[in-house]
Amino acid sequence: MGENLTKAIEIDLGLPDEGVDLAGFYPPRMWDGSGCGLKASLLVSDLTDGQKLVFGSIDALFIDGQFHDALANRLGKKYHLNIIASHTHNAPALAKSLPKLGKLSAAWFDKVVARIAAGIIDERAVKLAQIGGGSIATDLVINRRLDAWQLDYRRLKKGRLRLVRTVALAPNPNGEVDNEIKAIFFKCAMGKVRAIVWSLSAHPAFAPEHASISPDFPGVVGGLLKKAYGDDLISIFLPGFAGSSIPKCPALKLGRQSFMQALISLAPFNKSIPVFDPNSYWLWSRNAANFIKDIVSVSVWEELHDLQLHHERGQPFTVFRDQSLGDIALSITAISFGSHAAIITMNGELLSEWSALLDVSSHRDGLCIVSGYGVGDCLYVPSESEIARGGYEVERFQEFFGLSGRFIENIDTKIRKNLKLVIKKLC
Structure with missing residues (x-):
């Protein structure tokens, strides 16, 4: 917990300096050289003991653990990152773990990491009051x-x-x-x-x-x-x-x-x-x-x-078992601004059918935003009812995401249980 001193930052990521794949479809498309610059839009909040929380979104398809680690290493240990991909399908890849959806440009990856780190460290960001x-x-x-x-x-x-x-x-x-x-x-x-x-x-x-x-x-x-x-x-x-x-x-x-x-x-x-x-x-x-x-x-x-600003990160838990990669995990992170508002994020693409199943309002009063596409393993996350139906988000996506396996039994119960644990810590 810590006093809520929060600043807002918008970082212009520009355009690549070379030809790149656009991530999002298979087979990937080659960028035609046109378009507008992408951005990272962030809040930076002071926590206790000089620690800082960085929350926000980046114009990208996915953000995996390798991107998180590269940015965290650039910033140093006092920064805690909770960054979401906007999931635009018209940006160069930032997730090294998904080469079939778009080959990653090392130059673009390094440029994005450097620009975001510099923008976060810059003290000219606007302080927020209400x-x-x-x-x-x-x-x-x-x-x-x-x-x-x-x-x-x-x-x-x-x-x-x-x-x-x-x-x-x-x-x-x-x-x-x-x-x-x-x-x-x-x-x-x-x-x-x-x-x-x-x-x-x-x-x-x-x-x-x-x-x-x-x-x-x-x-x-x-x-x-x-x-x-x-x-x-x-x-x-x-x-x-x-x-x-x-x-x-x-x-x-x-x-x-x-x-x-x-x-x-x-x-x-x-x-x-x-x-x-x-x-x-x-x-x-x-x-x-x-x-x-x-x-x-x-x-x-x-x-x-x-x-009071509160930041909680739950323990990763398995939702998918891959034949080669082993256990694929989901991580839940939560931020609350007192009882006024909360933001709960997870990695992976959560299907719309989760909205009613998770029913966050039954565990917490006030406005609460829940979103997928956070940092971590990249995969679709269907509910039990949708796993039974099959389709792209259950089976066919696996080929393009480099996966081959199955979702765990009782996935509904496991996700609801872990979500409840994280929300309870915010109260």
Whole structure:
């Protein structure tokens, strides 16, 4: 525990100096040289005995233990890191453990580590004085796990016609989602909103410029919030339970699709995620920003220095057993600002179906943001009900993540138990 002295930092990561893969799809795409610079958006809080907590997000697909260690070694022992990947699918890789999703550039990796470390150590960061927050239900997200009959195109290539019942990567209007935008706001001593930590459970994987570097919709929303609150605003995006949900956005009309896109759209028994209309995607992002501004307008503010900052890190526990790598672990970390707000993070891509299962509100009062994509082992984390259904997030992802194994029995009980232990320490 410690007195809450918190600063906000936005670090411009720039662009690579060489050709790089963009991580997020298989096979990876080569960067075409276009795009806008990526950022690290962070809060740095003083803890007891001169220790400091660094919390925030980086524009990247994943952050693994090797990145964490490289940054921690650069900063020194007094810094505790709790950093989340925004999960944009249009950034160079920072996770060395996922080469199939995008080959890592050592030059980019080193550049990002150096720039973030320098930005954290810089004492010119803005001190924060007040905290507010809230949540609001939206209609911005949709589940992407659809039970459907699919044509087995691999067998079709061999002259065999077969339909299979499977879970397709396609919009499922009846699937579970976490449809709330949750946000924590910070004002400086002048009463100006200077930092916003916000979460929406949706995959940032649909930037219109497929081979361009982009922070995807979190960057668009952050830019719109800067227009509302000033260029010095720092926007920190957490993807929440985004493992099985995507933006609910209109599809590009068939006449505007490329030949290959149209062919996929028209193929029989081939349910898939449609190509988004770029203009509609921008409007969707604007709606997300407007929801956040609505929360700001009704937020109740408290003095930040009156709230005790608490940071807890649970013991890693096994959720997946790999045939070659052994046990793959989940780690839960929590930050609370008194009873006003809490942020709970885990590594891995937690499916949307966890939102109701974990039910954090039953263990803690006040605003609580829960998000995956933290530092650690990289994998999807499905619930027992979704493991039974199968599909990409249960089986097919393993090939691209370098895994081959199975999830543990009673994963629901184990995650709920460990989450409860961490939350209890915050009280």
